Amino acid sequence: MKSFQAISFLKIFCSGKEIRTKEPHTLREAIEDQTCPDLDLFDQCSTECRLGYLDCLAACDSNTCDDQCRLGFKDCENSCPCGENCPSGCNRCDHPLCPERAHFLVFNYDINDAFIIGEGGATSNPRPTISAPTNDFTMNSVFALLRGELHIFGGSSDENKIAKLDGCEFVELSARLGFNVSYESSALAIDEESKVLICFEDDPAQNSKGTICEIYDGVEIKFSHSTSFTHILGKLGFYNGLPTTVGSTGKDGYRKTETLGSDGWFSLPDHPKTIYGHTLTGLPSEELVLASGYDLDTYTWTKQAWILKDDVWSSLDDLQKSVYRGSAILAGSSIFIFAGFGPFYDYSIQRVDFDGSVITGNDIIGKQTDNFAVPVLFLTTFDYCVSY
Numbered sequence: 001m002k003s004f005q006a007i008s009f010l011k012i013f014c015s016g017k018e019i020r021t022k023e024p025h026t027l028r029e030a031i032e033d034q035t036c037p038d039l040d041l042f043d044q045c046s047t048e049c050r051l052g053y054l055d056c057l058a059a060c061d062s063n064t065c066d067d068q069c070r071l072g073f074k075d076c077e078n079s080c081p082c083g084e085n086c087p088s089g090c091n092r093c094d095h096p097l098c099p100e101r102a103h104f105l106v107f108n109y110d111i112n113d114a115f116i117i118g119e120g121g122a123t124s125n126p127r128p129t130i131s132a133p134t135n136d137f138t139m140n141s142v143f144a145l146l147r148g149e150l151h152i153f154g155g156s157s158d159e160n161k162i163a164k165l166d167g168c169e170f171v172e173l174s175a176r177l178g179f180n181v182s183y184e185s186s187a188l189a190i191d192e193e194s195k196v197l198i199c200f201e202d203d204p205a206q207n208s209k210g211t212i213c214e215i216y217d218g219v220e221i222k223f224s225h226s227t228s229f230t231h232i233l234g235k236l237g238f239y240n241g242l243p244t245t246v247g248s249t250g251k252d253g254y255r256k257t258e259t260l261g262s263d264g265w266f267s268l269p270d271h272p273k274t275i276y277g278h279t280l281t282g283l284p285s286e287e288l289v290l291a292s293g294y295d296l297d298t299y300t301w302t303k304q305a306w307i308l309k310d311d312v313w314s315s316l317d318d319l320q321k322s323v324y325r326g327s328a329i330l331a332g333s334s335i336f337i338f339a340g341f342g343p344f345y346d347y348s349i350q351r352v353d354f355d356g357s358v359i360t361g362n363d364i365i366g367k368q369t370d371n372f373a374v375p376v377l378f379l380t381t382f383d384y385c386v387s388y
Contacts, residue, residue, distance in 0.1 A: 027042075027078075027082075037088075037089045037090075037091075038082055039089075041081040041090065041097050045077070045079075045083075049073050049076035049077045052076060053072065057069050081097060081098055085122075091120070092122070092365075093120060094118030094119075094122035096382065102334075102336075102379060103116050103117070103119070103384070104119075104331075105377070105378040106338065106368075106377060107130075107376035108138070108139075108375050109136060109138075109139045109372055110139075111135050111137055115128070116380070119331060119351065120365065121349075121366045124386050127386070129385055131168065131169045136155075137152075138170070139157065140154070140155045141374070142154060142181060142183070142185050143327075143378075144196045144198075145189045146189060146195070146196050146216070147193055148193065149165065150164060151164045152170070153181050154182055154185060155181070159180040159202075160176045160177045160178075160179075161176070168385040175219065176221070177198065178214055178223070183340075183373040184210070185200045186198075186199055186200055186234070186235045187199075188236040188237070188243050195217045197236065198214050199236060200212070200213075202232065209230055209250065210230035211226045225265055227258050228265055228267065230250035231253050231258070232248050232250055233278075234246055234247045237289075239259055239282060240259075242259045242261060245258055246275075246280060246288075246290055247271060247276045254296070255272075256270060257308070268308070268311060271290065271313055274295065275290070275294065275296070275302065276293055277293045278290050278292055279293075279326055281330055283356075283357065285356050289305060289352075291305045291328065292305070294324055302322055304319075317359045317362065319350055319362060320350060320362055320363075321346050323337055325341040325373045326374070327376070334351055335351075336352075336377075337350045337351075339367075339372075340371070340372060341373040347371070348364045349365050350362065351363050351365050
């Protein structure tokens with residue numbers, strides 16, 4: 001292809017001086033005979049890389065610029081669909097030329113360690129830059145969307161705080177939670193994200209433990225119905241359009257499933273296992289998926305997944321890795337499960353694909369760097385708060 005054939009020299013005029021430089025090597029010839037399905041996107045991407053290379057040379061003010069520009073061109077082209085970092089084209093490639101994919105902004109214990117990972121497993125480089133009042137601002141917090149904005153509740157820095165992500169900065173709000181909230185609690189956006197349900201206090205000063213719920217509407221906190229059973233580490237998720245919780249670390253809540261109606265919480269069939277520290281995710285089909293956690297019946301971290309459908313619990317295919325005190329988020333028809341304070345020092349990030357209520361795929365798309373209870377997750381773009 002003529003536009004990508006090497007020529008002997010480029011002539012760039014910069015600051016009145018002619019700079020002569022060799023054409024940078026391109027990957028096009030190396031991948032010509034490959035079966036990559038997106039060579040047209042590679043050509044488009046490579047052209048953009050080349051234009052960036054020329055702009056880089058035009059801005060040179062020293063003899064070292066040429067080498068730096070060549071390295072930049074190489075990195076740029078390697079990231080293209082069909083390049084070295086994306087040999088299968090747009091499959092599992094999060095390049096902006098590829099069709100739009102889900103990307104997740106992930107907060108763990110230190111705000112400076114936030115990262116973005118795409119549904120195919122590619123991570124942003126550099127990392128996003130997010131500011132907060134303290135480095136541990138998101139540590140052990142629970143989270144939910146309120147009118148499309150990420151809100152966090154409680155956590156190690158202040159178990160009664162409410163804050164939101166405003167652009168690239170976490171801002172603490174004036175409203176305060178009425179009970180202590182930590183990784184043992186849970187939060188769920190309700191009423192089309194106009195409110196957030198926050199449940200399951202971890203407060204020795206309270207007469208009860210793991211039953212209290214509050215609702216935040218963006219302005220004030222109001223008390224909601226309390227559950228009949230304790231649900232510490234029982235999580236919240238949607239079943240048939242209603243907030244639902246399953247299990248607990250407390251004996252009275254073992255296996256108990258409750259759902260919130262207009263008149264309060266009512267019981268559904270018990271879960272078959274004594275599990276806590278799992279994830280709960282409502283599917284578009286309105287079934288509820290419980291994944292992994294700690295199985296107190298066998299004293300092991302389990303890889304099992306279960307689905308609540310038509311008020312009956314049924315087993316699904318196992319996950320590839322067990323997860324304990326992790327977080328899950330739904331994107332399209334896939335659940336993305338992020339390892340928490342997990343077993344055996346395995347920090348896998350897993351993607352579970354569904355067709356209706358049937359698992360059709362289960363892949364490990366990446367790993368976290370350490371144990372982090374309930375990572376805070378936000379569905380966003382690949383370049384959210386990223387400065388190149």
